[in-house]
Every structure is written in structure tokens, then in C-alpha cells.
Amino acid sequence: MSTVSSSHDLEHGHAEPPRGLTRWLITTNHKDIGTLYLLFSLTMFFIGGAMALIIRAELFQPGLQIVDPHFFNQMTTMHALVMIFGAVMPAFVGLANWLIPMMIGAPDMALPRMNNWSFWIMPFAFTLLLSTLFMPGGGPAGGWTLYPPLVLQTGQAFPFVILAIHMMGASSIMGAINIIATILNLRAPGMTLMKMPLFVWTWLITAYLLIAVMPVLAGAVTMLLTDKFFGTSFFNAGGGGDPVMFQHIFWFFGHPEVYIMILPAFGIISMIIPTFARKPLFGYASMVYATASIAFLSFIVWAHHMFTVGMPLAGELFFMYATMLIAVPTGVKVFNWVSTMWRGAMTFETPMLFAIAFVILFTIGGFSGLMLAIAPADFQYHDTYFVVAHFHYVLVPGAVFSIMAAAYYWLPKWTGHMYDEKLGKLHFWLSVIGVNVLFFPQHFLGLAGMPRRIPDYALQFTEFNMISTVGAFLFGFSQLLFAYNVIQTIRGGAKATDQVWEGAHGLEWTLSSPPPYHTFTTAPEVK
Amino acid sequence: MTTQADVREPASPAAANRRLVRRLSMGVAAMFAFGFAMAPLYDVLCQVTGLNGKTGGRVAAAQPVAVDAARTVTVEFVASLNAGAPWEFAPQVTRLQVHPGQFYQTHFLARNLTGQPLTGQAVPSVAPGPAARHFQKIECFCFTRQLFQPGEGREMPVTFRIDPELPPEVRTVTLSYTFFKLDDAGG
Numbered sequence: 001m002s003t004v005s006s007s008h009d010l011e012h013g014h015a016e017p018p019r020g021l022t023r024w025l026i027t028t029n030h031k032d033i034g035t036l037y038l039l040f041s042l043t044m045f046f047i048g049g050a051m052a053l054i055i056r057a058e059l060f061q062p063g064l065q066i067v068d069p070h071f072f073n074q075m076t077t078m079h080a081l082v083m084i085f086g087a088v089m090p091a092f093v094g095l096a097n098w099l100i101p102m103m104i105g106a107p108d109m110a111l112p113r114m115n116n117w118s119f120w121i122m123p124f125a126f127t128l129l130l131s132t133l134f135m136p137g138g139g140p141a142g143g144w145t146l147y148p149p150l151v152l153q154t155g156q157a158f159p160f161v162i163l164a165i166h167m168m169g170a171s172s173i174m175g176a177i178n179i180i181a182t183i184l185n186l187r188a189p190g191m192t193l194m195k196m197p198l199f200v201w202t203w204l205i206t207a208y209l210l211i212a213v214m215p216v217l218a219g220a221v222t223m224l225l226t227d228k229f230f231g232t233s234f235f236n237a238g239g240g241g242d243p244v245m246f247q248h249i250f251w252f253f254g255h256p257e258v259y260i261m262i263l264p265a266f267g268i269i270s271m272i273i274p275t276f277a278r279k280p281l282f283g284y285a286s287m288v289y290a291t292a293s294i295a296f297l298s299f300i301v302w303a304h305h306m307f308t309v310g311m312p313l314a315g316e317l318f319f320m321y322a323t324m325l326i327a328v329p330t331g332v333k334v335f336n337w338v339s340t341m342w343r344g345a346m347t348f349e350t351p352m353l354f355a356i357a358f359v360i361l362f363t364i365g366g367f368s369g370l371m372l373a374i375a376p377a378d379f380q381y382h383d384t385y386f387v388v389a390h391f392h393y394v395l396v397p398g399a400v401f402s403i404m405a406a407a408y409y410w411l412p413k414w415t416g417h418m419y420d421e422k423l424g425k426l427h428f429w430l431s432v433i434g435v436n437v438l439f440f441p442q443h444f445l446g447l448a449g450m451p452r453r454i455p456d457y458a459l460q461f462t463e464f465n466m467i468s469t470v471g472a473f474l475f476g477f478s479q480l481l482f483a484y485n486v487i488q489t490i491r492g493g494a495k496a497t498d499q500v501w502e503g504a505h506g507l508e509w510t511l512s513s514p515p516p517y518h519t520f521t522t523a524p525e526v527k
Numbered sequence: 528m529t530t531q532a533d534v535r536e537p538a539s540p541a542a543a544n545r546r547l548v549r550r551l552s553m554g555v556a557a558m559f560a561f562g563f564a565m566a567p568l569y570d571v572l573c574q575v576t577g578l579n580g581k582t583g584g585r586v587a588a589a590q591p592v593a594v595d596a597a598r599t600v601t602v603e604f605v606a607s608l609n610a611g612a613p614w615e616f617a618p619q620v621t622r623l624q625v626h627p628g629q630f631y632q633t634h635f636l637a638r639n640l641t642g643q644p645l646t647g648q649a650v651p652s653v654a655p656g657p658a659a660r661h662f663q664k665i666e667c668f669c670f671t672r673q674l675f676q677p678g679e680g681r682e683m684p685v686t687f688r689i690d691p692e693l694p695p696e697v698r699t700v701t702l703s704y705t706f707f708k709l710d711d712a713g714g
Contacts, residue, residue, distance in 0.1 A: 110544050177551045185543045215555050219562025234566055237650050238609065238707025245569045249562055312656055 017517055025120070028112035029517060030097045031414075033119050037094025038407070040122055042483065044086030045400075047130070049476050051079040056438075056472035059465050062457050072455035073141035074133060080144035084261065085168045086126050088395065091403045092264040093118075093175045096203050098414065100179060102508035102515065103197045105188025105524040110181035118174035125167035132157035132164075143453060145250055146221065148235040148243050152228050162225045169214045176210035179203055188507070190526030194288070197506055198281065201288050202267030205295045209256045209263070212299075217253040220246060244309050251302035259298045262362075262394060263291055265402035266333055269355050271506075272409050273337050276352035277344030278503040283336040290329035290336075297326045307378045316375040323373035327366065334363055349501070350424030354405035357397055357432050365393030368443065383453075386446025392439045396475075397432070404431075404482060411486065412500045416514035417493035423485045430478035437471025594628035595691045601625075602689070605703040606635055612708045613640045614647060614675075619682065627691040635668065635704060638680030647673050649683075649704040658700045661690035672709060 017023050017032065027033060054075050058066045067075070097115065101108055109115045132139035137155015140146070154161065183204045187196070196204075223234040224246070233239025235246045266287075274281045281287065303311060303319040311319075337359050346352070368390040372381055381387060412418050441464035446452075450461045457465065496513040507526070511519055602625050604618035615638040625631050639645050649669040653659040664670075668683035675681075689700065 110540070111548065173555055177548055177555075180551060181544050181547050184547060185540055211551055211554050212558055215559035216562040219559050219565075223563070223566070237705065238648055238709060240650075241566075242569070242573075245566065248569065249565050252565070310656070 026116065028108070028116050030101050030109045030112070030115065031515070031517065033109075033115050034094045034096075034098030035414075036119050037090045037097060037122075040119070041087050041091035041094060041403075042486070044082050044090070044126065046479070046483070048079050048082035048087055049479065051075045051082065053472060053476050055079065056469040058455050059457070060469040061466070062459055062462055064456060067455070069455045070138060070141060073143075073453065074139045076453050077140045077142065077144055078129070078133065081129060081140075081165075082126070083395075084144065084257075085165075085172075086122075086129075088261050088399050088403070089168075089172060090122060092203075092206070092261070093172075093179075095199075095264065095268070095403070095406050095410075096175075096179050099410065099508060100182055100200055100203060101186070102511060102519060103200050103506060104183065104186065104191050105507050105520045105526060106182055106186035107518065107521050107523075109178050110186050111178045114174050115178050118171045118178065121167050121171040121174075125164045125171065128160050128167070129164035132160050135160070145247075145254070146224065147250075148224060148227065148246050151224065158228060159225065162221045165221050166218055169218045172210050173214050176207035176214075179207040180211075183207075188520065188523040188526050194285065195526065197267075198270035198284070198287055198291075199264065199267035202263040202270075202291050205291050206260050206263045209260050209295055209298065213253040213256040213260075216249060217257075220249040220253065223249075244306075247306050247309060248303070251305045252299075254305065255302040256295070256298040258391075258394070259294055261399045263295065265358070265362075265399045266291060268402045268406045268409075269337060269358050270333075272351050272355040272405055273340050273359075275409075275501050275503040275505075276349060276355070277341045277346050279340055279344045280505075281336070282339035282342075283332070286332055287336055290332040293329040294326060297322065297329070301326065304373055304375075304378070307375045308382045320373055320375040324370060327370055330366055334359060334366075349408075350419070350421060350428055351405045351409035353425065353428045353432075354401045354408065357428070358401045358405065361397030361401070361432075361435070362394055365390055365395075365398055368393060381446060383451055384446035385442045385450045385452055388452050389439050389442035389446055392442070396439065397435050401431075407482075407486065409501075410508075411489050412496035413508060413511075413513050413515070415490050415493075416496055416512075417489050418496050418500075419485050419489040419493065423481060427478060427481040427485060430481070431475060434471050434475030434478055438468055438475050439471070441465075441468045441471075592628045592688075592691060594626055596626050598627055598691075599624050600627060600689050600693065600697070601699040602631075602687075603699060603701040604633065604635070605701060607703065607705050609705055609707045612647070612706055613645070614638060614706055614708075615640060615680065616704075616706045625689055627689045627693055630665070630686055630688045632666075632684055632686045634682040634684050636680065636682055637673070637675070637706065639675035639678060642677045644677060645675050646709045647675065647706050648709050649673070649706050652703045652705070654701045654703065655697060657694055658697050661693040662700060662702065663688050663690055669704060 017027070017029065024032065024036060027036075052075075054067060055072065058064070058072055097109065100106070129139075135155065135157045137157060139157050140151065140154050140161045142151040142154065152158070183196070183200060193201075223232070226232040227234050227236055227241075233241040235241050235243045237243065270281055270287055301319055301323045303315060304323045307316060307319070341356075348356075368386065372378055372387065372390055408419060408424055445461055445464050445468075448461065450457055498511065498513050499509045500513060501509075507520075507524060508515075510524070601622055603622045604620065606616045606618050608614055608616055615636070617636050619634040619636060623631060623633060635649075637647070651667070651669050653662045664685060664687045666684060666686040668685065673683065685702075687702075693700075
């Protein structure tokens, strides 16, 4: 493996990055690309968040006040697309870029030029996607799930949306290939698979999920495109197709997709909790196997998103039990985190606070998921705010909190400066209160029958909607504290030590803070 | 077993990367193809299992089966229009009492409400799903496209029988047609 460093030196004669804008345009450095991904994700988080606030502002009162229903529908659709493909996924890819090479003792990602490509496709994809809001007929408004025939009524924006999704997919697939190649080919000598940090493990499995399902999404949207413009009838019943088939294909992608957004979060939490509990992770091997089991199960549960389309009883039962089975490996994980904290010498810095909130609030989201998995009960919950509450509990205090925990945890390593701990804690408490005020009442709204994706509602839902909207604005605006804290830490602050956290272990903490532009050009010794 | 390169000889990292990228790209291509393969697979699955109410299609008339006169099944007829289709469309009778194994004929009435000639296609669906396989048609307007002159209305026949193999717990079978307007260009 010593050839890695020599070939690497040949490629880059320089030790320091070029200056100016071109540095970022042509960079093949995993740290630069990681930074680009993370900043892109933060931008998209605020754009998607602004859309969410428009939705919540409209829902503050029954009746139509602020936006017309068509624009409201564009907001729900675009909020989802921007948050999923623009905020959460790129954030995890950014973290993977920054951290995986440093965690496994690799000099860079395995395919640095492709890495540059996978990032730089994203801004173009999202410019395209967001520009559809200004096109005649507006942006996509049929929901992010793009169900035909409704989605085929999208105006001129339709082909642009499809192309944008293709570009995001290409970016994700290239990113995934790169991550797998890095993990499998560039580990330092002695870094066996079962010694890898869990973040690396969860990303390895996530990357395989991406490769398995992003092409299926690409196929599904291509079929929509040819149905609309080239006279095919994949989903057109008049021509012998079936719109329900789209739902099957979409959710065959869609369900693994939700694990793509949560497995790296599991990895992050499994890194942070041992640090602040000052104990090694409880049940490392079971964590790896649980992750792999969840990934496998994610392929055979897709139809639980479509219990109400008229499946035969055997199908309902199979998908119900298979879905409930996922609770077993997920439970293994939650118990392992709790056992790691058990009798640990815990301290509660900001990353740990976010990690603990993750464990508790993600579990709430998991339980509402179990409720939704019960096929007969799902007929009541389907397409109500209960579903909205469920997936926001797993995605916001789940995926998003884990990304914030990661940002606070590794920011001192990346920048060499400590963030403002007081501000970080304030951000945490405002976020955790805001997110619960925002999403908890939505459980009640859904159980009482309020449908999702509708700008108006019956009067009896008013109070809980008002509470939810107040929480939304509290949560949304407290994220400005996060952005401010991050920017201030990049610009300066107290010097961070190399280890940063007293209980931190792993190769990345053996590097200086900030790490040099090129790290591990000679592979480190792993005991 | 053929060449040395197959064995885990520590190849140069670039070669190892190339090999891995090639394999993973093949996986990507295979999954893209799999997405499209779901379309025919889905049809086959629905036909084999009768899921989704897809009817068995045309059967040859010359396959007599014993008529089960002791059993009576109610067949209901439903007609609906796809959104915005400019037709009048209704069954002649809404229900029939039938004996499994015997052929029956009924009619659906359709009228073109516009001033232009229109082509339509009816798509059948049978509920409950498990009954779909046992609903056999020897003649149906749904087998072909139907051309209507401006303002033209006509009766369209369906000749069907219920297979005596129909599961005994099924007492009522609903046959539903949705009428679609076909564009001149495609379909």
C-alpha cells in the first residue's frame, strides 16, 4: 500500500491549495469537497426551511390567507425534494468526504476527480429544480412522490424536474461508488473491516443502498417522462399500463432511501456517545450486523407505504410483519447506545446533547412508525398529519440533529477553533423545544383526521395547528444561531487541541487541528 | 483460477479502483434495467395471481364447461369515465344473477358528446381480486379501440361466463369499466 503515497505525490506536486475561486472549482481534495458539500447542504437547509415556514404560516389559521393552494402544493413538494436531496443527503456525503479518509488512514478519496464532479453537479441540479418555481404553470405540485397521473399535470416545469432528479441521482451514485472504493481499497494497513469506526461502516452500507436504488428512481422518472412526451403507457391505464405500478417502483426506491438518510446518522451517534460517555461503544459487532439487517429489510417492506391501494390480504400481512421486523435491529441499536451511556462518566457538551436528543426523539419516531406499520390501523392514519409527524420525527430530530451533532463534534477538528459552547447549548435547547412544539401536536391532528398536503382545514384543528406553527418559527429561526456559530468558528475562536474531546478516540484525532491539506500521505500504523 | 490477476495479488491501487468501479457501475446499470423490468414483471405477476383485478382476457368459446345450475353468483356492472373524458357511458343493466359455466351477454351504452370523432378504450377491472382470473370473456368491446362519430351513441356487447372454479366464498363479482379517451397520436 505504500504505492498510494508515491502515486499521490506524483499527482499533486504541491502541498498547499491554490488560492481564489478556482481552488473550489477544480479541487480534488476530499476536505475541500467535504466543505463544499456541507456548505451547499446548509444553504439548501435554509431554502427548504423557508418553504416549510411558508407552509406553516399558511396553516396557522384555517382558510386561505397567505398563498394560493397551487403555490402551497408547490411548497410541500419542493420542501421535500430540497430537504431530502439537497440538505440531508449532501450533508452526509460531505461528512463522508471529510471524515472517511481521515478515519481509515487514507490520503484522499479513491477517485478524487469524480469526487469533484459529484459535488459540482449538485448546484446545477438545484438551480434547475428551484428555477421551475418561476416557470409558467409553476413548479412540481403533486408531492415529492411524483405519483402519476397527477404529476403528469405539471406544467412546463415537468421535464426540468425530471432532469434535476436525474442529475441528483447521478451525483449520489458517483458519490457512493467513490465511498465504496475508498473504504474497500484505501484502508491503512491493519485497519480491518471490523476495526473500522461505525460511521465508516454505516456509510459503506448506505453507499450500497444508494447504488441499488438510485438507478431505480432514475428508471421510474424516465418512464414518467416517456409517458408524458413519447406516448408510452407505463402508468397510463388507457394504454394498458397501471398507475399503481409507479407506486411500487417508487417505493422500492423510496423505502431504502429513508435508510440512506438515517444509517449515516446511526454511525455519527455511535461515534459521539462513546466519546462523551468515556466508554467504548457497547456491542460494536452487533451494531454492524444491525445496520446490515436494516439495509436488507429495507428492500422488502416498500408496500407499507401503499397499504390502502387495494393489496390482497397476504400482501398486507407480509409487508406489515416485515416492517415490524425492522424494529428488532433498530432496537438493538437504541439499547446499545443506552448501554454505552450506562455508568459512563458523562458530560453534556453540545454534540452529546444533540446525540441524546437523537436517541430519544428518533425512538419516538420509530414507535409512531410501528403504529403505521399495523396495516388495519394504517387505513386510519394514511395520508394524515400522523404520517407527517412520524417522518419528521425521524428526519428532523433524527437525521438533521445527527448532522448538527456531527458539525459541532468535528468542527473544532476541521477548523482548529472551538465553537462557542454557550451559543451551541442555546441552539440545542431552542431546537429541541422548537422541534417538539412543531411536530408533537401533528400526531394529534393526524389521529383526529387532518389530511396532509392541504392548505385549509376544519375549524377543530385550529389550536394544534397554531401551536405547531409557533414551534416551526421557533425552530426555524433558532437555526440562524447554528449558522452564526459555524461561521464564527470558521473565522476564529479559541484554539482547539488535536484530540479536541477528552474521550475522543480514532485516527482523525491523531491529526493536528486543523489537519494539514494532505493527510496520511504515508499510511498510519493501526494497532 | 485462470490468471494470476484473479488472485488477491496486491494490484496497484489504480487497478483495484478501476476493477471496483467497473463492478459497481455494472450494478448501477443492472438496477436501472431492473426498474424497467418491473413493468413486464408486474404484469406477469398480476396475471398469474389475479391481483389488481386484471381480468383473464379472451377465452376460446369452444371450451364448454359444466354449468353449475345449483350456484348463483351476482355480477354487478360499473361504468366510469376517466377524468374529463367527453362521453356518456353506462351499463344497460347494473346487475345479473348468473350460473357459473354459462355464457351471458350484456351491453354497455356509450355516446360521444362532442362534435368530433373520438376514439376510446375501455379498461376492465374485476373485484374482488381473487375472482378476476375466473371472469372469462369471449367477446368484449374492451378488446379493441372504439371509434365514435360526432354525437354517435351505441350499445357495446360483452359476452362472459364465470368459471365454476370461482372460490365458493365469492357471491358477488363486480365488473368495472373505465373509459379512456385515446389521443389521435398515440396510445
